Amino acid sequence: MRYLDQHCDASPPAGHAVADAESEFLDHALDTDIVVRGTKLCAWATFFWDGRGMRYQPLRSPLRKLRSYSPAMTDSEARELLAAIPGAEQKILGATDLRGLLEALFPADLWRPTASLRHGAHWLLWLDEQAPTAFAQPLLKVQATLWQDQLDGAEKHLYGASSADEARTLLDQWLGIEETAGAIADLPEFPLPIPDRLRQRVETMWTRRTIEKRGIYYRTIVSRRIPRELKEDVARMSADYFKSHHSELESSIVQEISDFLPMEEIGALRKIVPPEVPPLPPADAALVAAWFCNSYLPYREWAIDRDDEAVRTVCRERGTAFAKWFLEFYPTALAAGAETISFRRSGRVMHDHAGKVTLMIILDGIGIWDAKELTRHIKSEQKRLVLTKNDWCFAAVPTVTEICKPAMRQGVAPRNVNPSAYALSSDSVRLLENEDAAEILRGARVNDFYIWSLIQTDQTYHKPGDARTIRDNVRAILEGLAKRIASAVEAVPNQLKLNVIITTDHGRYLGRSERTIPLMPGMLSHQRAAWGGPSSASDLRTDFEILPSEKAARLHPERFGLLHPALVAISEDSFLNTDGSRGADWFPHGGVWPEEVIIPWLEFQRDAEPPHVDGRISGSGVEGRDGEIEIHLTNSSPLELNILSVLIEGSNLDYEFPLNQKLSPIDAKAITRRLSPWPSASNVVRLKAKCILRLPTGDQLTVALALDLTSESLQKRHSDLDDLL
Numbered sequence: 001m002r003y004l005d006q007h008c009d010a011s012p013p014a015g016h017a018v019a020d021a022e023s024e025f026l027d028h029a030l031d032t033d034i035v036v037r038g039t040k041l042c043a044w045a046t047f048f049w050d051g052r053g054m055r056y057q058p059l060r061s062p063l064r065k066l067r068s069y070s071p072a073m074t075d076s077e078a079r080e081l082l083a084a085i086p087g088a089e090q091k092i093l094g095a096t097d098l099r100g101l102l103e104a105l106f107p108a109d110l111w112r113p114t115a116s117l118r119h120g121a122h123w124l125l126w127l128d129e130q131a132p133t134a135f136a137q138p139l140l141k142v143q144a145t146l147w148q149d150q151l152d153g154a155e156k157h158l159y160g161a162s163s164a165d166e167a168r169t170l171l172d173q174w175l176g177i178e179e180t181a182g183a184i185a186d187l188p189e190f191p192l193p194i195p196d197r198l199r200q201r202v203e204t205m206w207t208r209r210t211i212e213k214r215g216i217y218y219r220t221i222v223s224r225r226i227p228r229e230l231k232e233d234v235a236r237m238s239a240d241y242f243k244s245h246h247s248e249l250e251s252s253i254v255q256e257i258s259d260f261l262p263m264e265e266i267g268a269l270r271k272i273v274p275p276e277v278p279p280l281p282p283a284d285a286a287l288v289a290a291w292f293c294n295s296y297l298p299y300r301e302w303a304i305d306r307d308d309e310a311v312r313t314v315c316r317e318r319g320t321a322f323a324k325w326f327l328e329f330y331p332t333a334l335a336a337g338a339e340t341i342s343f344r345r346s347g348r349v350m351h352d353h354a355g356k357v358t359l360m361i362i363l364d365g366i367g368i369w370d371a372k373e374l375t376r377h378i379k380s381e382q383k384r385l386v387l388t389k390n391d392w393c394f395a396a397v398p399t400v401t402e403i404c405k406p407a408m409r410q411g412v413a414p415r416n417v418n419p420s421a422y423a424l425s426s427d428s429v430r431l432l433e434n435e436d437a438a439e440i441l442r443g444a445r446v447n448d449f450y451i452w453s454l455i456q457t458d459q460t461y462h463k464p465g466d467a468r469t470i471r472d473n474v475r476a477i478l479e480g481l482a483k484r485i486a487s488a489v490e491a492v493p494n495q496l497k498l499n500v501i502i503t504t505d506h507g508r509y510l511g512r513s514e515r516t517i518p519l520m521p522g523m524l525s526h527q528r529a530a531w532g533g534p535s536s537a538s539d540l541r542t543d544f545e546i547l548p549s550e551k552a553a554r555l556h557p558e559r560f561g562l563l564h565p566a567l568v569a570i571s572e573d574s575f576l577n578t579d580g581s582r583g584a585d586w587f588p589h590g591g592v593w594p595e596e597v598i599i600p601w602l603e604f605q606r607d608a609e610p611p612h613v614d615g616r617i618s619g620s621g622v623e624g625r626d627g628e629i630e631i632h633l634t635n636s637s638p639l640e641l642n643i644l645s646v647l648i649e650g651s652n653l654d655y656e657f658p659l660n661q662k663l664s665p666i667d668a669k670a671i672t673r674r675l676s677p678w679p680s681a682s683n684v685v686r687l688k689a690k691c692i693l694r695l696p697t698g699d700q701l702t703v704a705l706a707l708d709l710t711s712e713s714l715q716k717r718h719s720d721l722d723d724l725l
């Protein structure tokens, strides 16, 4: 066959002579296997062959095809691309759409998914890593613009980049490596793991700034909406800085960054500068939690194994002042039905359990500090569990399991506990400590309320050992529990909404306590509490009475919601054993010090954030005729979703495809549907597509789909054929 290659960009078919000059053409003008190249020579050959009735045809031009996708691409960029990418010509000529072309030229799993926050992050990372050469940019820009059009929010700006430099600028802003004020600051947290090369960049940049700002650069970082791992990085850089600049460290700084540092690092900084002496507790219950978490607890934790009388005096004064305030506060709050009291809150939760599965986990005898540790482990074990409420409440008193836990399970004051029942309602399910909770939860049904009470934590605190060993053991237990909780959460059938509450029955004293307080006749002691006696009545005329030793208080049973008179420690000491013997214990409980009565209340929801779904619709057809589209959906979430329908709309056109099909977890699906009449080429570019899905919880989710439709008009098709004749 005789061929024309106007743009000199096509490979000549095998065995064909190539004519670039007039003389070469004349040598082969009458042959059948020749390729004529160049605009001028092609015009001449056409004239020559037409005049003799000889057949010929144009070779397909990769340049022209490239530029049909990206008109902004210059001739030299297109030629560079052809020369640089192996097999570029076949890839270009074989492509049926822009995404297919990009996929062939730059293999990556980037081109097919719909624009989204995750995809935008992936796009930037790809640009940053691959650093595509300048000649590719016009093509990338066209695709980036198409993605940009699929979005409305701040995510749109992620597709403003089509080169490595542009991507790096956006990544630096998004990850907080550089300051930003614009739309990028409004983006949600970066959704993908951060590659090492970026971590390196962060490290270099922030270390320098940390030095420049004399250790306090973290302040500009921790308030940003950036991944926690980066905040932990900057906190570590600060800690490193202060370890070699002791005089610049202030106690408030340690407190500020302690949320982002491991225990050992906090300990190292506390050695340089101890926590500030906490003020006396506030009288307003609403301010107590902040005082406890920010001032009192850091000091108490630091003081645990410090043998210093001045420190002990501070703790004694703060602890006792709080205890006295609490004994005034508690009867009033109890009478008012306040939800700051733990069993009131659990009672409400148990009444309010319709429409979901509730798993209430009571970890015996843990404090706010343990809950923090547990949350960190749960976060890394179970991504589906989203912490929706990070709260606290007051335990019942005395702070011992016998009194507090039945009250918690039944949602009533200790004196109203029904001794023959386990929980508030008989249909609550009790999970046993050594049972495989996951096995039982696999059979969960809507409205089920599970109570999982674990005593392992309290037991570990009561084992002999020094403070450090005991706390290390508790941390190991918490890590193991996080794993059990994670698998229990996974076991609950996916179509059910699941709420998880993690709390405790009572807190505990952060230190070592000597048994010195004498008992009253007939009472039984449990470390920092004692109760019982010959009569359930009390001769007290007030809510409570502080004993002359100032070490303990007598409680009015009725006003404290108790069946029997009780004694609680308000100093750092414990009661003598019931047999009168003495001794000392680490981490006892029973009294009313802040860390004994202020307990954690955490609420989690499974799948609280929308799952991640990508999709596209592709197809080609002839305007006005019947055509076929293929709908591709990818579900990257662990949820089984229901595809309700797909809509294509815009330009006064409206196509709806009711589907009602399942989309399995971590799976993709392709569905074919007829589209009639096929839209015109000018309408196709204005159309948008979306998919409506239903989540296991019943909530709906709308996802934008990429639309890859091509449309040919009949008229155009005829004229193309004419060209070839």
Ligand SMILES: [Zn+2]
Pocket (backbone or CB within 6 Å): 365, 401, 458, 462, 589
């Ligand atoms: Zn205990």
